[in-house]
Amino acid sequence: MNFSFTEEQDYFRKMLKEFAKEELLPHYTKWDREEITPRHLWKKLGELGVNGLRIPVEYDGSGADCVTTGIAAEEIGRGDFNLTYAVMLNALIGEIINNHAREELKKEWLPKIASGEKIVGIAITEPSAGTDAGGIKTTAVHKGNVYVLNGEKSGISVATCGDAFVIFVKTEPELGNRGISAFIVPANLPGVECRGYKDMGNIPISRGSIYLNDVEVPEEYMIGLQNKGFSQVMNGFDLSRLLIGLQCVGAASQSIDETIEHVKVRHSFNKPLATYQGVSFPIVTHYTQLELVKWQAYRGLWLRDQGLNHSKESASVKWLGPKYSVDAIHECLLLNGHYAYTKEMPLEQRLRDVIGLEIGDGTAQANMMVIAKDIIGKEFRSY
Numbered sequence: 001m002n003f004s005f006t007e008e009q010d011y012f013r014k015m016l017k018e019f020a021k022e023e024l025l026p027h028y029t030k031w032d033r034e035e036i037t038p039r040h041l042w043k044k045l046g047e048l049g050v051n052g053l054r055i056p057v058e059y060d061g062s063g064a065d066c067v068t069t070g071i072a073a074e075e076i077g078r079g080d081f082n083l084t085y086a087v088m089l090n091a092l093i094g095e096i097i098n099n100h101a102r103e104e105l106k107k108e109w110l111p112k113i114a115s116g117e118k119i120v121g122i123a124i125t126e127p128s129a130g131t132d133a134g135g136i137k138t139t140a141v142h143k144g145n146v147y148v149l150n151g152e153k154s155g156i157s158v159a160t161c162g163d164a165f166v167i168f169v170k171t172e173p174e175l176g177n178r179g180i181s182a183f184i185v186p187a188n189l190p191g192v193e194c195r196g197y198k199d200m201g202n203i204p205i206s207r208g209s210i211y212l213n214d215v216e217v218p219e220e221y222m223i224g225l226q227n228k229g230f231s232q233v234m235n236g237f238d239l240s241r242l243l244i245g246l247q248c249v250g251a252a253s254q255s256i257d258e259t260i261e262h263v264k265v266r267h268s269f270n271k272p273l274a275t276y277q278g279v280s281f282p283i284v285t286h287y288t289q290l291e292l293v294k295w296q297a298y299r300g301l302w303l304r305d306q307g308l309n310h311s312k313e314s315a316s317v318k319w320l321g322p323k324y325s326v327d328a329i330h331e332c333l334l335l336n337g338h339y340a341y342t343k344e345m346p347l348e349q350r351l352r353d354v355i356g357l358e359i360g361d362g363t364a365q366a367n368m369m370v371i372a373k374d375i376i377g378k379e380f381r382s383y
């Protein structure tokens with residue numbers, strides 16, 4: 001067993017920690033208040049090599065391993081939780097395109113994703129199919145040299161700022177989830193309409209619905225083989241769920257660090273708050289829970305780097321990472337007193353933002369189903 005990071009990974013963490021502290025944290029609340037997606041920061045992440053971590057060097061990526069990608073998720077999460085979507089989406093979509101798309105699509109999209117010039121989202125969820133992703137109803141019908149897409153995607157991150165989406169559709173509805181395929185669909189194709197939501201958090205991620213009305217997508221935009229879309233994305237979730245755990249842990253750890261500084265200097269009854277176990281023990285509890293999830297996440301990423309199965313590790317991190325982080329941030333808010341309840345401090349926004357990823361990419365129950373299937377057996381699943 002070896003729990004150490006490489007020298008290169010340590011250097012990368014140090015560089016990103018500084019970047020997050022100096023350039024992200026001071027503006028974290030600004031994009032939320034002004035309801036802006038800071039595209040210039042997506043480009044900055046491109047310059048730092050963060051967008052292309054899971055994209056090979058030949059397509060202008062950094063060709064890094066999954067553990068290094070986890071470091072980026074955690075450290076960016078300390079500065080600006082919403083920018084961690086760039087780490088996660090680009091890693092997930094970069095892998096899907098690189099592993100399954102044809103050469104022309106890779107050449108067209110991967111360098112632009114790596115540089116941050118283009119923002120690409122992933123669209124699976126529909127109004128009647130979330131946890132049960134195999135139940136999607138959007139269809140793609142082959143006509144000549146195009147596929148015609150019709151349907152509605154809902155809850156999609158970067159819906160109103162995305163330049164394109166990897167969209168999952170039914171190409172053979174009668175086959176159930178074995179009839180699903182994926183396409184890359186530029187947002188400016190005729191018939192694509194994106195409408196934003198008024199969300200409680202993750203405002204700069206501009207979540208929304210995508211309406212597809214007779215959208216003609218060239219057949220070469222299909223990613224991978226027809227009807228193989230479901231298995232492709234399910235493997236990708238094993239990566240995104242580990243990254244999400246670390247994104248949330250980053251935001252929560254930053255909150256804990258800020259709170260520790262606060263309770264050392266804030267006094268009640270002539271003593272620093274930190275001297276009371278009623279204050280220090282909750283901090284210790286959350287710190288410990290976050291550490292446990294963090295190391296399970298790096299273990300999962302390491303397993304992925306070794307080509308070993310990591311679905312249940314990933315599901316456990318996605319279930320408990322956002323939950324423990326929400327619990328920690330909530331406690332930090334209380335320990336900072338009434339001022340933390342104002343919009344002058346970042347804690348209320350972190351709470352709103354991190355709650356989003358208790359749902360996005362699969363709820364606690366969805367992830368428990370994955371673990372149950374593995375440790376109890378798929379013959380006992382109810383779906």
Ligand SMILES: Cc1cc2nc3c(=O)[nH]c(=O)nc-3n(C[C@H](O)[C@H](O)[C@H](O)COP(=O)(O)OP(=O)(O)OC[C@H]3O[C@@H](n4cnc5c(N)ncnc54)[C@H](O)[C@@H]3O)c2cc1C
Pocket residue numbers: 121122123124125129130131132154155156157158202207356357359360361362363364365366383
């Ligand atoms: C911040 C955010 C970002 C998102 N980004 C994207 C994105 O980029 N792309 C995308 O495609 N989607 C995205 N989503 C959508 C997200 O993936 C879905 O919301 C999620 O999968 C849950 O689906 P649902 O909302 O339809 O809930 P439902 O599936 O209707 O579930 C509702 C509740 O019932 C529970 N439940 C459902 N089935 C079972 C069961 N069998 N046993 C026990 N409990 C069950 C669920 O856990 C949940 O608590 C995002 C959502 C959020 C909040």
